[in-house]
Amino acid sequence: MTALLPIGPRWRELFESFEHTAFRLEVRDRYNVPSEQGPLHRLLVEHVEDPSWLDDWLVEIRQATDAGRRFRRVRVVSLPLSGYSRFGLTYSRYNNDAGEDIRYLARDDAAGLPDFDYWLFDSRTVARMHFDDQDQLLGFELVEDPSLVVDLNFQRDAAWHRAITRDDFAAKHLDQR
Numbered sequence: 001m002t003a004l005l006p007i008g009p010r011w012r013e014l015f016e017s018f019e020h021t022a023f024r025l026e027v028r029d030r031y032n033v034p035s036e037q038g039p040l041h042r043l044l045v046e047h048v049e050d051p052s053w054l055d056d057w058l059v060e061i062r063q064a065t066d067a068g069r070r071f072r073r074v075r076v077v078s079l080p081l082s083g084y085s086r087f088g089l090t091y092s093r094y095n096n097d098a099g100e101d102i103r104y105l106a107r108d109d110a111a112g113l114p115d116f117d118y119w120l121f122d123s124r125t126v127a128r129m130h131f132d133d134q135d136q137l138l139g140f141e142l143v144e145d146p147s148l149v150v151d152l153n154f155q156r157d158a159a160w161h162r163a164i165t166r167d168d169f170a171a172k173h174l175d176q177r
Contacts, residue, residue: 003141004138004139004140004141005139005141005142006139007139011127011140014119014121014127015060017121018069018121018122018125019069020070020122021069021070021121021122021123022064022069022071022072022119022122023071023072023073023119023120023121023160024072024073024074024117024119024120025074025076025113025114025117025118025155025156025159026073026074026076026117027076027110027115027116027117028117029078029082029085030082030135031084031135031137032135032136033137035053036087038053039053039087039091040083040084040087043086043087043091044083044086044087049091051091051094054091054094054095057095058098061098061099061100062099064099065098065100070099070101071095071100072100072101072160073095073100073101073102074102074103074104074105074156074159074160075088075092075102075103075104075105076105076106076107076110076113076159077105077107078106078107079107079108079173080173081173081174086174089104089166089169089173089174090170093166093167093170096166096167102166103164103165103166104166104169105162105163105164110159112158113158114152114155116128118143120152120153123153125142125149126142126143126148126149126152127140127141127142127143128140128141128143
């Protein structure tokens with residue numbers, strides 16, 4: 001493993017400098033993100049949906065989309081959905097409305113895909129994400145091995161091919177309240 005880089009200026013630069021596409025593969029059933037704790041509790045316990053906590057990210061997606069750049073994501077999830085996965089599925093409609101195409105893949109259909117999260121920018125720059133045992137993001141490593149970058153492009157395409165749209169997945173798996 002190369003040096004683990006902190007979430008900071010270099011991380012931000014990846015999102016600001018990509019020219020065409022940013023793809024994320026998510027394979028964890030839970031992420032421990034401080035900014036999500038309140039909205040997660042409000043949705044799962046109080047049944048209150050308020051997307052305002054996503055505003056900065058949604059603006060970034062809209063700006064990128066308006067400039068002709070694309071965000072795509074595949075979320076690999078276990079079934080039945082955990083509370084965290086229901087939370088992500090509920091709020092992903094706002095991402096999609098802003099221009100990010102989020103798709104879903106049941107874990108049972110994800111055989112052969114990587115067991116780690118990564119962002120792939122313009123099919124050439126990989127940021128492999130690392131998490132601790134409490135599901136908190138520790139940092140990322142830039143993958144420079146060309147053969148691994150090519151493999152992760154292939155894995156992106158395989159995941160995208162198997163995944164279904166957020167709306168189709170939600171219609172099958174999300175409790176409609």
